[in-house]
Amino acid sequence: MSIVTCIAPVNIAVIKYWGKRDEQLILPVNDSISASLDTDQLCAKTTIMASADFDADRIWLNGREESINNPRLQNCLREIKKRAQLSPEMENWKLHICSKNNFPTAAGLASSAAGYACLSAALAKLYRVEGDISSIARCGSGSACRSVYGGFVRWYAGTDPNGNDSIAKQIVPASHWPEMRILILVVNEERKKTSSAIGMKNGVLTSELLKYRAEHCVPKRVEEMNQAIMTKNFEKFAQLMMKDSNQMHAVCLDTSPPCFYLNDVSFGVIDLIHAYNEASNRVKVGYTNDAGPNTVLYLLEKDVPEVLGLLDYYFPSKPVDNVEYKRGNPPASA
């Protein structure tokens, strides 16, 4: 029996992927950029056992058996086998795949991204496939291709109808910007109502703003973001990120039927961050939201204690009677 184990990080997009130009191949309408989190914090871990003695391929996610016929999973298996030089032994293998996340699934924390990146890395190791595997991870979930690398990563939308140029590349390793910190505010651990796949599919079909964003906004923004990362310009970085996140959610509203991912707490955090930055006379914190209410903050290490204090004051984990944050009020303590 052959056994391999891999881990892969969660990534949080700072320029969002929202919309596919090809649903089948999972090709995006625009480039996107993300940061991969340290794997000691939030990650997926996948172990694959391969043996000719197993009766069938099987998969367990977080301890529960799931269908091996999931089309996205099958896409990854097919792609890896296409790239592998299959020995007679490998031809007879059946796989037992066990994957675990150490964070809530489908809560807008890109669990599928880490999961499919990890699955692809483990399959590549098992079948001895070398070279870039981001296009294999992409076949499982678009954003997964960015979790194949650490640090800041860019997913190039590409123009090839077959998707050969739709791959992820590292912009810089995490060591380039060691002061950067990410705070994940878990507002709600429930599953989202509209999956990102459905939300973006409806968006491509019905939102003019999505088309405008992909053609006229993101191409310039993605270059500016690349530059802000290279030069470690935090203020520029945070401003671009907030604008892009809000635009993605504006596209969601412009979609028919509209999809809503943010809730009152997410809006409250957004208001608070703007008020805090304004009171500080500089952009100290940036926020971004994926397809869920959880808000992710990017900030520099030196500002973490103050921001944690601020969040604790306005959004205490347990309700406190005499502390109430009213949307629109600037924080008194900033």
Ligand code: DP6
């Ligand atoms: C809002 O990668 O989950 O997180 O390709 O359909 O699996 P599929 O979508 P998915 O979409 C993620 C969208 C996002 C933004 C981002 O990560 O860039």
